[in-house]
Amino acid sequence: MQKTRNFAVLINNTSYFGNFINQLLKQDAIKGFEELASKKGGLFSRAEIERFMDEEERHDIKILTRNTDQSLKTMSSGEQKKALLSHLMAENNDFLVLVNPFDNLDVATQSQLKDELCAIGATKTLIQLASRVEDILPVMTEFFKLDGDVLIPYPSETSFWEANQQNSIQFKGVIPPPLEPINLEHPELVSFEGVSVSFDGKQVLDRISWRVKKGDFWQLVGPNGSGKTTLLSMITGDSHKGYGKNLSLFGTKKGSGESVWDLKKKIGYFTPAMTDKFGGYHTLEHMVISGLHDSIGLYVLPTQTEKLLAREWLQLLNLHDKRDYLFRELSAGDKRLVMTARAMIKHPPLLILDEPTAGLDDAGAALFVALVNKIAQESHTTIIFVSHRMEAGLHPQFNYVLEMRPNGSVGTVIQK
Numbered sequence: 020m021q022k023t024r025n026f027a028v029l030i031n032n033t034s035y036f037g038n039f040i041n042q043l044l045k046q047d048a049i050k051g052f053e054e055l056a057s058k059k060g061g062l063f064s065r066a067e068i069e070r071f072m073d074e075e076e077r078h079d080i081k082i083l084t085r086n087t088d089q090s091l092k093t094m095s096s097g098e099q100k101k102a103l104l105s106h107l108m109a110e111n112n113d114f115l116v117l118v119n120p121f122d123n124l125d126v127a128t129q130s131q132l133k134d135e136l137c138a139i140g141a142t143k144t145l146i147q148l149a150s151r152v153e154d155i156l157p158v159m160t161e162f163f164k165l166d167g168d169v170l171i172p173y174p175s176e177t178s179f180w181e182a183n184q185q186n187s188i189q190f191k192g193v194i195p196p197p198l199e200p201i202n203l204e205h206p207e208l209v210s211f212e213g214v215s216v217s218f219d220g221k222q223v224l225d226r227i228s229w230r231v232k233k234g235d236f237w238q239l240v241g242p243n244g245s246g247k248t249t250l251l252s253m254i255t256g257d258s259h260k261g262y263g264k265n266l267s268l269f270g271t272k273k274g275s276g277e278s279v280w281d282l283k284k285k286i287g288y289f290t291p292a293m294t295d296k297f298g299g300y301h302t303l304e305h306m307v308i309s310g311l312h313d314s315i316g317l318y319v320l321p322t323q324t325e326k327l328l329a330r331e332w333l334q335l336l337n338l339h340d341k342r343d344y345l346f347r348e349l350s351a352g353d354k355r356l357v358m359t360a361r362a363m364i365k366h367p368p369l370l371i372l373d374e375p376t377a378g379l380d381d382a383g384a385a386l387f388v389a390l391v392n393k394i395a396q397e398s399h400t401t402i403i404f405v406s407h408r409m410e411a412g413l414h415p416q417f418n419y420v421l422e423m424r425p426n427g428s429v430g431t432v433i434q435k
């Protein structure tokens with residue numbers, strides 16, 4: 020029997036992969052992929068999950084979650100991906116296009132999905148678009164790179180790997196200081212003491228005790244569905260689950276006076292979803308300055324001092340030449356650097372980065388990690404970095420590891 024041909028397509032933050040995917044799914048003939056013309060394909064991607072989520076929320080149409088009462092939105096990333104994959108398999112497609120299939124997944128779920136995809140790839144053609152070379156499935160037989168909208172074929176697997184090695188990256192310059200430092204009296208920013216959380220009678224977190232102090236650098240790690248987002252949303256005030264629990268933020272017991280707005284002033288927050296639905300018709304300069312006004316995008320005239328500070332940040336990020344570009348014109352990697360500068364410009368006591376490298380290519384992730392390490396070294400800001408992937412090169416002082424148990428996740432501190 021002839022071996023199935025599977026196609027790896029390396030993408031980076033300047034690849035126009037939307038067009039390529041549309042052509043594949045419209046059954047057009049694409050050079051190098053001719054055998055797929057007139058075949059039926061399915062799409063396995065984050066955007067597809069979001070499309071189904073929209074269907075549920077706006078039109079009340081449950082497709083991926085037909086067999087459960089839970090909504091797609093409240094499922095963990097792993098649960099959402101499983102639901103999409105079984106839907107695609109039931110559709111009996113001839114081929115599947117996978118877009119960064121392992122993003123947002125913890126190590127164990129990644130490895131399960133990897134096994135499942137390799138098994139599928141033995142009989143069904145896979146086209147894997149990958150931003151990270153380490154994600155490329157071992158069943159791939161054909162290798163391409165998508166540069167802008169140009170598909171570059173590699174004559175062999177070896178030539179592909181040789182051409183795509185990574186080098187380490189450094190920033191030049193220092194982290195610009197804040198306009199007005201925010202002074203905190205209390206040395207402890209976050210203190211969970213035996214906090215448990217349940218949803219619909221099912222316990223998700225079991226007696227969490229976690230203390231985060233001034234200047235700490237933490238990585239929060241845990242499998243999909245272990246409760247990382249739930250923990251973070253109690254800190255940022257986006258979940259009411261923290262009230263009535265033994266949780267103190269910046270020295271004040273949650274629910275005893277401080278408004279969510281007061282809390283948000285002390286926290287810089289970034290997660291890639293923040294800009295997914297954002298039009299981005301603001302210049303880079305205004306985006307960075309907007310962090311001083313707690314908005315995304317600037318809706319007031321900036322002062323000269325604010326402009327000077329934004330200039331320093333953009334110079335550090337090597338984006339000063341693009342200061343008048345619109346945010347939407349940037350690559351995904353550059354957008355995240357700008358959003359981090361925006362979150363960091365006032366040097367908040369706490370900076371939370373929720374899966375900030377998901378979907379970035381190797382170069383983009385390495386640059387992002389270098390910026391976070393630099394912020395940790397050169398500022399007094401406490402960092403909580405959430406990521407499933409042990410980012411090569413990230414230097415946290417501690418890991419807070421959530422481990423799933425039948426009665427909810429328990430947490431362990433690991434000093435690095």
Ligand SMILES: Nc1ncnc2c1ncn2[C@@H]1O[C@H](COP(=O)(O)OP(=O)(O)OP(=O)(O)O)[C@@H](O)[C@H]1O
Nearest residue numbers: 093094095096097218223243244245246247248249
């Ligand atoms: N509002 C909600 N209603 C019902 N269940 C919920 C709700 N929010 C979260 N859950 C459930 O709680 C568990 C923990 O979810 P959470 O999103 O905090 O995990 P996570 O570690 O952030 O996952 P991931 O890494 O996939 O994002 C999951 O089983 C999820 O389905």
